[in-house]
Structures are given as C-alpha cells and as structure tokens.
Amino acid sequence: MVSASEWAAPSTRTELIENLVSGVDRYNPNNVGILEDYLYHQIRSQEYDCLANLAILKLYQFNPDLYNPDVVINILIKALTAYPFSDFNLCISLLDERPFPTNPDEPDPLPSLLPILTSLYNLLQxxxxxAFWALYRSEKAESLRDNYTVECVGFEDSIREVVIRAVTPAFKRIGTERLATYLNLSDDDLTIYIEKLGWSLENGVATVPPNPDNQIASTVVQENIQLTQLSKIITHAQVAV
Amino acid sequence: MEQQRKAIWEADLDEELQDVDLGLAIGSYGQNEIYSDVQSRIDEATIIAVQQQMAQQAAFASIPDVVKRFIIHFHQAVLENNLSEITVAYESGWNRLTEKFYSKTEWPEAETIAPLVNDDPIFLILYRELYYRHVYSRLQPDIDDRFHSYENSCELFNYLLNSDGPVPLQLPEQWLWDIIDEFIYQFQSFCVWRTKVKSKTDEELQLLSEASQVWSSYSVLNVLYSLIQKSKINEHILATREGKSADEITEIVGEYGARPLYRMLGYFSIIGLLRVHSLLGDFTLALKVMENVELNQKSQVTRVTACHVTTYYYVGFCYIMLRRYPDAIRTFVSILNLILRMRQYHTRSYQYDQINKTADRMYALFAICNALSPSRLDDNISNIVKERYGDQFAKMSRGEEGIPAFEELFLYACPKFISANPPPYEDAELLQGYIEDPPVEPAQRHLSLFLSDVRAQGPVPTLRSFLKLYTSLDAKKLAGFLDADEEQMVQQMMVMKQANRSVSRVENGDGLLGGQTISTSDIDFVIDGNMVHIAESTVGRRYAGWYIRNTEHAQRVYDNIKNSPLPPAQRPKPADPTQTTQSAPAQAAAPKTGGPKVAWGGVKVA
Structure with a gap:
C-alpha cells in the first residue's frame, strides 16, 4: 500500500508543483493551467498526486468561472484508483453544488456522469x-469509457491494483476463478498477471505471499510502563532520603 | 506621555492611509480593492464623530457613569500597553458591565464614546471589535452590523499589517485569539445568513447584490495568510524546533515576528486556517497548513484554552473525514481528558460554556469513531460517552440499522459548513432559479459522503460478532450464518479487513498528514482457500496505573502526616484519679518528641 507521506507528497511531484501545493500561489487563478497540465500529465503517465488535484478543485471552488467539467471528471477517475484512501470523497467535498447551468450551449457532462462515478466508487468501497466491472462495462458507463477512461493510461490496471490491495491482506490462498472475476481477466491473462505479481499458482489456487496483514496470531498485549509514569514516585523517593 | 504616543499612532495611520498598496499575501484575486475606501471611511468617521458630538449629547448622557469611567480606564490601559490592566478590563470589566447594563441592548456606539477617548482611532477600532462581538453573541446582528463588523475587521488588520513597521500595540493573548476566532465566526455566520435568500428584504437584496466582496472567502484567507507571513510564525516554529538560540530566532523572524502581538496573531491564524478550510470542506488542506504545529502539551496551542480546544476539535474532525478514526480518537481523548482535569479551574470563566459545548460535540464524534473503529478505550472518556450517547452508540455499533444514529450525531457535532460562494444576488433571474431549486446544504453534502463510508462498513459488526466465536470455520458455514452467499460473504470479509486497517500518525513525524498503516481491531482473520482462520488479541490485565495512582496517593498522605504538627499531649486532669494510670504511657512517650514542631515522619526517619 502507498504510504501516507508518499500520498501527501509523491516523489514524482516537481518543485514547481510543490510550490503551488504548499504555498499561497495555489490561490492564484492564473496557475490553474499549470495544475491542469499536471493532471493531464498524470493521466498519461500513470502518476497520481491527490493534493495537486485538490488544489485545482479549490481554485474551481473559489472561482466558479474557471470550472471545467472534463478536468473534474478526470480528477475523480484518478481518485477512484486511490482506494482505500478516501480521495474520491475528499474531491467530492470540494465540489460545491452548482444549481445553475453555466452555459446552455455546452452541456455539462458532470451531472450525468457523477452518479455513475459515485456508484463505481461505492462498489469499490x-x-x-x-459488480464494479459489470457496471463499468455496461452501456450506462459507455460515455465515461469512450470519452474519459480510455484516455487515462492504465486505468483498468489501476483498478486491478485496488483489488490486489484488498485481496492481499485478506487471503492466504484464493481460487483463481474468484480472482479472475475480481480482476476481470481471462484465464490466460490471469496467469500472466499472477506471475507478474510474483504469486505462485497451483491447481487453480493462487497463493498470496506472506505479508503483515495475512499472518494472523493471537496475542496478549502486555502493558508497558514508561519511565515518565514513574517519575513522580522516583522523585519523591529521592526527596524523602 | 499619552499625547506623545497618540501622535505616533496617528502618524502611522496617516501614512498608511495615503498608501493603500497592501502587498496581500495571496493577492487580491477577484477582489475589487477591498480596503480601498478605508481613507474616506476613517475621515468620515472622524468628521461624523465631531459633528454628531453635540447631537449625541443625549446618547452620551444616558451612558452610566461607571461605564464611562470604565471606558476611560480601558483606554488608558491600552495607551500604556499595560497588559495586566487590559486583561482585567477585557476579561472581567467588560463582561460585568455587559451583564449589568447591556445584556439585551448594544453597548454605546463608538462615535458616542469617542470624546471619552480623545477620538483615538485605534482604541475605537478595538472598541468596535468588542461592540460587534457583543452584538453577534447577545443580539441579532442586522445587515448593517454584518457589513460594519467586516469593515472594522479590515481596518484593524489593515492597521496591524500595513502600518509603517510593526505597531507598538500590546494585547493579552486571550484577546488576540478572540480577535481571530471572532473574525472567522462572523465570516461563517455571514455565509450561512446569505444563503437564506427567501427571508431577505428588498433593501438587503440590493445591498448584497452590490457587495459581493464583503466577507468573501478570499478576503478572509488573505488576512490569515498575511498575518502568518508577516509574523514568520512557521519559520519561528521550525527554528525553535531546531533548537536555535533566542538571538538567532529574533534574526530569523524579523521585526514583526519578534513582537508577541504578531507572533501570537500569526500562530492563531494557522489555527484559523485549519478552521476555515474545514468549514469549506477541504480537510487535507486544513491538516496541511498545520504541518509545522506540534500537538502536544508543550505546544503554544495550549496557552489559550479556547484555542487548544478549537484546534483539537477541528483536527479530530478532519481525521474523521479522512477516515483516520484512530487518529481522531487519539485527538479527542487527549483534549477531553484535559477539559475534565481543568474543569475545576474554569467553571467561572466566560468561555466555559463554549468549551463545554465543543466538548460535548467531541464526545459525540468520539462515539462515532468508536463505533466505526472499536478500540480499547480510555475508561474515563468512554464512561461519559456511555452516559451521554449510550443509546446512539448501541445503535451505531449494529451497522446498517444505526445509520439514523450516525446521522443525528454527525449533524449535531460537525462544524457549521459553509459554501464558498454566495447565491447569485447580482442576477435576479439566476437568483429566482436559486430560490426555486436551492442547492443541497453543505452539511448535508458532507453528511452523505460520510454516510457512504459508514454504509460500506455496514456488515462489519455482524461479521465481527460471528468471528469472535470461532478460531477457524468453513467459509460456507459462515455464509450460512450470515444468510448470504459465499461470494457476498468473502467480499464483506475484505471490507472488514480494510475497515480494520487505518493510516495512523507515527510519533511527531511528517506533520498531521503523515502516518503508517496500522491494525485497529482485536479480531483478525485470514481466508485460506475455503477456510477462515481467526485470531483474537487480548489485553493482559493492567496493574501499573492502579499501583502508580495508589503509590502516589500514599506518598501524599505520608507527606501530609509528616508535615502536620503532633497533636498536643493530653494533660491529665488531677481531679479525676482514674485517668492518671491511663495517661501514663502518653507521658512516657512525650519526652521522645522533643517539642511540638517535630513531625511524625521525622521521628520515624530518625
């Protein structure tokens, strides 16, 4: 799993972006282009930087005229792949309701896609x-696939990583049939995928390598007394002598 | 002395009025020079004050003498930068007089009392700060109050930030905190008020359509960021942490940051940002601005109790929205214990009610976190939670059916969320659309996001109760218990596994956003093909706390006895011969004590 500090400051983040994310320049509407370019860079190169994307949404929040639905949808797609971090909800939090259409000539695709994205997110949760794959492949999600996720390099693989993040801690061994439905892969592709993961495969059962979460043991937690807890008593003993 | 000082201030102010180039920290994006009419306003205020002096004779005469004396005295204390006198006037005088004369009406207008303070503009700004705060807390602010309190805040911050060099003013820390706190409160109050379009009069609609920059998010953030930058507070914190010497620190923070007024305002502004970002729904940014602030008992946060409580409340809440329940729990436990401990000192403080209210909301949030991430509790806190929210807690611990209880507690305990943007007052047509189809309230939006996490975790409590009974069992059998098919059950197990893991902060590293994944549950399991294996962690009995408490208690008793004088020896009454024999042993012991001052302990040690 990605560590929290890598999440808060990915190593792929450039200095320019770091300054925008951490400084007061993040409020300057003129910088929205830089951040949006960075988002498209993430889309093309399978990188991900949640805080930079939140900075875009923040600018949209304060400057409704900057709002660009395509960017918002791409941010949400990226956020889907970050599960089990709650990025998706964090992004939605910043989308203030916009009750009035900004421009009637250009229909806003977000209102129709947001329910689908939210459903996809709930299925991951x-x-x-x-069910996620069924909805994703369904007719309902066609415009999402054709207009957006197709551009997002490695989107499906990122979702598979979400799956693997859920399977790895919960299983020691898992049937390939089951795993195939989770990953939405055919038998052959699954074999290759499992190999790539470095898992072993035997008689239709994949073995998940040992990790801290799938090694369980009953323990008795013993109390641990810190010196500071005893400081009063020890000090007192000294005074008494 | 008085004259001289006043002259300096006026000189400062004049210069600043000629020069309204503000050098705002985050720029005045989308703002039309929010402070630009300061000059005309102050001049006008001064002129009006003079002109109305006569007309206001009646108003002035109606001010009780004790209030007049108080204002003169207060003014004097501010002129002399006499912190202890200011504190007395601020914390007790003002509140006492409010109770006595102004519990249901406004204090006299600043213009009315101006002659008492030689029209000192700085004092009048401070006076208005208190005046409006009183209106907001005791009365119903009308639109003029809201606009004028905003203008007054701008004047105050303008004076602090854009005078020629740091201003010589000194104020108690409590007041500095209250200034920032009140500024954000009034902003939040305005944002809530402006969304209620239907109840506005025509005049209000007119004013709102013209004044879209009043209390705008940008202007509020600008003030906070400017104070942070001016005071170099982040640099100060870092330098202190690196163990730099006092001289080095003074050099780093510069002429502004070296002054307590700016340092504390800068510090409180960081907390202010935490709060504003939370209100706007940006929970990551809220924690990010806090990255240099250490949350521990030694931190500056603790110097003003109200600040301490506010900080922990918002940090804890942000952690909930980041689904970092263990961090939220730790935050709440720490502050709630502190509030319990200091209850005895604070019962009479005017802020005590406010602190208590926030504490009660934190108990509710604690109950929520604990239902979602059951953990070994702090006994003190969990007992109080059981007392106050026992019903809701029982329901929440049952998963899906507890949703209404989650909803109730969340709405009660969450911050008063705001929308970043006003309704479209400037466009009548859009405004009509807004009235007909109002957007979802911010609190409801955040509630529904939070509930989506709760719902996803719905099956966990039931699963947990079954797993507790076994060390291993067949997946099919477990599915049978749950009345679910095996696949459904396996998916729920994965949900449970993820619910039992959380990112949690490691000791004081990486700011508030950093952390590592930890296991949060005492029940753990793994699926091996078709078998589910379960392991339970138990906590060994804890003795240390009991022994430490009682040893300390024994030591206190021992010290008390040791320090008490011996009881005077009973003189035998000669009239009663039967007593003589009984008092003999006491008399025999008496010489050993060697005098009344020797304590028991001394004898024993000797």
Whole structure:
C-alpha cells in the first residue's frame, strides 16, 4: 500500500508543483493551467498526486468561472484508483453544488456522469469487484469509457491494483476463478498477471505471499510502563532520603 | 506621555492611509480593492464623530457613569500597553458591565464614546471589535452590523499589517485569539445568513447584490495568510524546533515576528486556517497548513484554552473525514481528558460554556469513531460517552440499522459548513432559479459522503460478532450464518479487513498528514482457500496505573502526616484519679518528641 507521506507528497511531484501545493500561489487563478497540465500529465503517465488535484478543485471552488467539467471528471477517475484512501470523497467535498447551468450551449457532462462515478466508487468501497466491472462495462458507463477512461493510461490496471490491495491482506490462498472475476481477466491473462505479481499458482489456487496483514496470531498485549509514569514516585523517593 | 504616543499612532495611520498598496499575501484575486475606501471611511468617521458630538449629547448622557469611567480606564490601559490592566478590563470589566447594563441592548456606539477617548482611532477600532462581538453573541446582528463588523475587521488588520513597521500595540493573548476566532465566526455566520435568500428584504437584496466582496472567502484567507507571513510564525516554529538560540530566532523572524502581538496573531491564524478550510470542506488542506504545529502539551496551542480546544476539535474532525478514526480518537481523548482535569479551574470563566459545548460535540464524534473503529478505550472518556450517547452508540455499533444514529450525531457535532460562494444576488433571474431549486446544504453534502463510508462498513459488526466465536470455520458455514452467499460473504470479509486497517500518525513525524498503516481491531482473520482462520488479541490485565495512582496517593498522605504538627499531649486532669494510670504511657512517650514542631515522619526517619 502507498504510504501516507508518499500520498501527501509523491516523489514524482516537481518543485514547481510543490510550490503551488504548499504555498499561497495555489490561490492564484492564473496557475490553474499549470495544475491542469499536471493532471493531464498524470493521466498519461500513470502518476497520481491527490493534493495537486485538490488544489485545482479549490481554485474551481473559489472561482466558479474557471470550472471545467472534463478536468473534474478526470480528477475523480484518478481518485477512484486511490482506494482505500478516501480521495474520491475528499474531491467530492470540494465540489460545491452548482444549481445553475453555466452555459446552455455546452452541456455539462458532470451531472450525468457523477452518479455513475459515485456508484463505481461505492462498489469499490464494498469490495464488490465483479459488480464494479459489470457496471463499468455496461452501456450506462459507455460515455465515461469512450470519452474519459480510455484516455487515462492504465486505468483498468489501476483498478486491478485496488483489488490486489484488498485481496492481499485478506487471503492466504484464493481460487483463481474468484480472482479472475475480481480482476476481470481471462484465464490466460490471469496467469500472466499472477506471475507478474510474483504469486505462485497451483491447481487453480493462487497463493498470496506472506505479508503483515495475512499472518494472523493471537496475542496478549502486555502493558508497558514508561519511565515518565514513574517519575513522580522516583522523585519523591529521592526527596524523602 | 499619552499625547506623545497618540501622535505616533496617528502618524502611522496617516501614512498608511495615503498608501493603500497592501502587498496581500495571496493577492487580491477577484477582489475589487477591498480596503480601498478605508481613507474616506476613517475621515468620515472622524468628521461624523465631531459633528454628531453635540447631537449625541443625549446618547452620551444616558451612558452610566461607571461605564464611562470604565471606558476611560480601558483606554488608558491600552495607551500604556499595560497588559495586566487590559486583561482585567477585557476579561472581567467588560463582561460585568455587559451583564449589568447591556445584556439585551448594544453597548454605546463608538462615535458616542469617542470624546471619552480623545477620538483615538485605534482604541475605537478595538472598541468596535468588542461592540460587534457583543452584538453577534447577545443580539441579532442586522445587515448593517454584518457589513460594519467586516469593515472594522479590515481596518484593524489593515492597521496591524500595513502600518509603517510593526505597531507598538500590546494585547493579552486571550484577546488576540478572540480577535481571530471572532473574525472567522462572523465570516461563517455571514455565509450561512446569505444563503437564506427567501427571508431577505428588498433593501438587503440590493445591498448584497452590490457587495459581493464583503466577507468573501478570499478576503478572509488573505488576512490569515498575511498575518502568518508577516509574523514568520512557521519559520519561528521550525527554528525553535531546531533548537536555535533566542538571538538567532529574533534574526530569523524579523521585526514583526519578534513582537508577541504578531507572533501570537500569526500562530492563531494557522489555527484559523485549519478552521476555515474545514468549514469549506477541504480537510487535507486544513491538516496541511498545520504541518509545522506540534500537538502536544508543550505546544503554544495550549496557552489559550479556547484555542487548544478549537484546534483539537477541528483536527479530530478532519481525521474523521479522512477516515483516520484512530487518529481522531487519539485527538479527542487527549483534549477531553484535559477539559475534565481543568474543569475545576474554569467553571467561572466566560468561555466555559463554549468549551463545554465543543466538548460535548467531541464526545459525540468520539462515539462515532468508536463505533466505526472499536478500540480499547480510555475508561474515563468512554464512561461519559456511555452516559451521554449510550443509546446512539448501541445503535451505531449494529451497522446498517444505526445509520439514523450516525446521522443525528454527525449533524449535531460537525462544524457549521459553509459554501464558498454566495447565491447569485447580482442576477435576479439566476437568483429566482436559486430560490426555486436551492442547492443541497453543505452539511448535508458532507453528511452523505460520510454516510457512504459508514454504509460500506455496514456488515462489519455482524461479521465481527460471528468471528469472535470461532478460531477457524468453513467459509460456507459462515455464509450460512450470515444468510448470504459465499461470494457476498468473502467480499464483506475484505471490507472488514480494510475497515480494520487505518493510516495512523507515527510519533511527531511528517506533520498531521503523515502516518503508517496500522491494525485497529482485536479480531483478525485470514481466508485460506475455503477456510477462515481467526485470531483474537487480548489485553493482559493492567496493574501499573492502579499501583502508580495508589503509590502516589500514599506518598501524599505520608507527606501530609509528616508535615502536620503532633497533636498536643493530653494533660491529665488531677481531679479525676482514674485517668492518671491511663495517661501514663502518653507521658512516657512525650519526652521522645522533643517539642511540638517535630513531625511524625521525622521521628520515624530518625
């Protein structure tokens, strides 16, 4: 799993972006282009920087005229792939309701796609991976696929990583049939995928390598007394002598 | 002395009025020079004050003498930068007089009392700060109050930030905190008020359509960021942490940051940002601005109790929205214990009610976190939670059916969220659309996001109760118990596994956003093909706390006894011969004490 500090400051973040994310320049509407370019760079090169994307949404929040639905949708797509971090909800938090259409000539695709994206996110939250793929491949999500996720390099693989992040801690061994439905892969592709993960495969059962979360042990937690807890008593003993 | 000082201030002010180039920290994007009419306003205010002096005789005469004396005295204390006198006037005088004369009406207008303070513009700004705060807390502010309190805040910050060099003013820390706190409160109050379009009069609609920059998010953030930058507070914190010497620090923070007024305003502005970002729904940024602030008992946060409580409340809440429940729990436990401990000292403080209200909301949030991430509790806190929110807690611990309880507690305990932008007052047509189809309230939006996390975790409590009974069982059998098919059950297990893991802060590193994944549950399991294996962690009995408490208690008793004088020896009453024999042992012991001053302990040690 990605560590929290890598999440807060990915190593792929450039200095320019770091200054925008951490400084007061993040409020300057003139910088929205830089951040939007960075988002498209993330889309093309399978990078991800949640805080930089939140900075775009922040600018949209304060300057409604900057609002660009395509950018918002791309940010949400990226945020989907970050599960189990709650990036998706964090992004939605910044989308203030916009009750009035900004421009009637250019229909805003967000209102129609947002429910689908939210449903996809809820399925990931509930680890209902086969249902996720069914919805994702359905007609309902066609415009999402054709207009957006197709541009997002490695989107499906990123979702598979979300699956793997859920499977790895919960399983020691898992049937390939089940795993295939989670990953939405055919038998052959699954074999290659498992190999790439470095998992072993035997008689239709994949073995998940040992990790801190799938090694369980009953423990008794013993109390641990810190010296500071005893400082009063020890000090007192000294005074008494 | 008085004259001289006043002259300096006026000189400062004059210069500043000629020069309204503000050098705002984050730029005045989308703002039309918010401070630009300061000059005309102050001049006008002064002129009006003079002109109305006569007309205001009646108003002036109606001010009780004790209030007049108080204002003169208060003014004097501010002129002399006499912190202890200012504190007395601010914390007790003002509140006492409010209770006595102004519990249901405004204090006299600043213009009315101006003759008492030689029209000192700085004092009048401070006076208005208190005046409006009183209106907001005790009365119903009308639109003029809201606009004027904003203008007054601008004047105050303008004076602090854009005078020629740091201003010589000194104010108690409590007041500095209250200035920032009130500024944000009034901003939030205005944002909530302006969204209620239907109840506005025509005049209000007119004013709102013209004044879109009043209390704008940008202007509020600008003030906070400017104070942070001017005071170089972040540099100060870092330098202190690196163990730099006092001289080095003074050099780093510059002429502004070296002054307590600016340093504390800068510090409180960081907390202010935490709060504003939370209100606007930006929970990551809220924690990010806090990255240099250390949350521990030694931190500056603790110097003003109200600040301490506010900080922990918002940090804890942000952690909930980041689904970092263990961090939220730790934050709440730490501050709630502190509030319990200091209850005895604070019962009479005017802020005590406010602190208590916030504490009660934190108990509710604690109950929420604990339902979502059951953990070994702090006994003190969990007992109080059981007392106050026992019903809701029981419901929340049952998963899906507890949703209404989650909803109730969340709405009660969450911050008063605001929208970043006003309704479209400047466009009548859009405004009509807004009235007909109002957007979802911010609190409801955040609630529904939070509930989506709760719903996803819905099956966990039931699963947990079954797993507790076994060390291993067949997946099919477990599915049977749950009345679910096996696949559904396996998916729920993965949900449970993820719910039992959380990012949590490691000791004081990486700011508030950093952390590592930890396991949060005492029940753990793993699926091996078709078998589910379960392991439970138990906590060994804890003895240390009991022994430490009682040893300390024994030591206190021992010290007390040791320090008490011996009881005077009973003189035998000669009239009663039967007593003589009984008092003999006491008399025999008496010489050993060697005098009344020797304590028991001394004898024993000797």
């Amino acid at each position: 509930q680890c209902r991976f086969p």
